[in-house]
Amino acid sequence: MRIIVAITGATGAAYGVRLLAALEQLGVERHLIVSRWAEVTIPKETGYTAREVGAMASVVHSRDNQGAPMASGSFRHDGMIVAPCSMKTLSAIRFGHADGLIARAADVTLKERRRLVLLPRETPLNEIHLENMLSLTRMGAIIAPPMPGFYTNPKTIDDLIDHTVGRVLDLFGLEMPQLKRWSGMRADREAPTAAELPRIATRGTDHG
Numbered sequence: 001m002r003i004i005v006a007i008t009g010a011t012g013a014a015y016g017v018r019l020l021a022a023l024e025q026l027g028v029e030r031h032l033i034v035s036r037w038a039e040v041t042i043p044k045e046t047g048y049t050a051r052e053v054g055a056m057a058s059v060v061h062s063r064d065n066q067g068a069p070m071a072s073g074s075f076r077h078d079g080m081i082v083a084p085c086s087m088k089t090l091s092a093i094r095f096g097h098a099d100g101l102i103a104r105a106a107d108v109t110l111k112e113r114r115r116l117v118l119l120p121r122e123t124p125l126n127e128i129h130l131e132n133m134l135s136l137t138r139m140g141a142i143i144a145p146p147m148p149g150f151y152t153n154p155k156t157i158d159d160l161i162d163h164t165v166g167r168v169l170d171l172f173g174l175e176m177p178q179l180k181r182w183s184g185m186r187a188d189r190e191a192p193t194a195a196e197l198p199r200i201a202t203r204g205t206d207h208g
């Protein structure tokens with residue numbers, strides 16, 4: 001299996017780094033593209049240098065190399081993940097503004113109807129961001145914002161990151177061994193009784 005990973009300059013570089021490590025563990029061929037601003041966020045947020053992150057990939061491609069293999073649809077791969085995805089790159093992909101290898105590779109991934117997964121990171125979201133995400137969803141991309149789930153009772157930041165990465169890998173049919181899954185709630189034992197519900201909920205009922 002062969003996947004393209006792009007890391008852009010939104011906060012959350014750790015998602016891209018963890019993704020590379022998980023893909024390596026699963027024996028997936030990893031083609032990495034790092035944006036200029038990700039070269040700033042990677043050392044600032046993860047403690048790794050961009051070069052060290054590059055060493056986690058099978059091949060690193062220059063973001064300016066429009067002649068790289070994934071700039072052509074004839075280069076076969078199993079999908080592309082942008083983690084994290086800045087609002088700038090989101091917009092470039094949405095509008096087909098393929099100025100740079102990340103947007104070009106995403107453009108090609110879409111035209112070839114391959115899986116494109118974006119982890120957009122910004123908050124709050126304005127109308128431009130939301131419209132871009134809606135358009136991209138309609139075009140076939142998968143918008144998978146790194147929004148932590150708390151139902152697995154995470155203890156560390158790594159737990160939160162692993163959960164998001166594991167759910168992204170699910171989209172490619174890849175099983176991350178560390179992923180904690182929801183296995184259901186036993187209604188008789190775990191669901192709160194009316195008496196156990198927080199007072200606020202009871203008050204809501206009182207108000208009808």
Ligand SMILES: Cc1cc2nc3c(=O)[nH]c(=O)nc-3n(C[C@H](O)[C@H](O)[C@H](O)COP(=O)(O)O)c2cc1C
Binds near residue numbers: 008085122
């Ligand atoms: C520390 C830091 C954090 C940033 N966080 C975000 C963010 O969460 N979302 C975003 O869209 N842009 C963020 N930016 C701004 C982007 O880096 C900037 O828009 C850049 O042009 C994106 O280009 P790229 O997509 O080619 O990496 C951040 C910048 C810095 C320096």
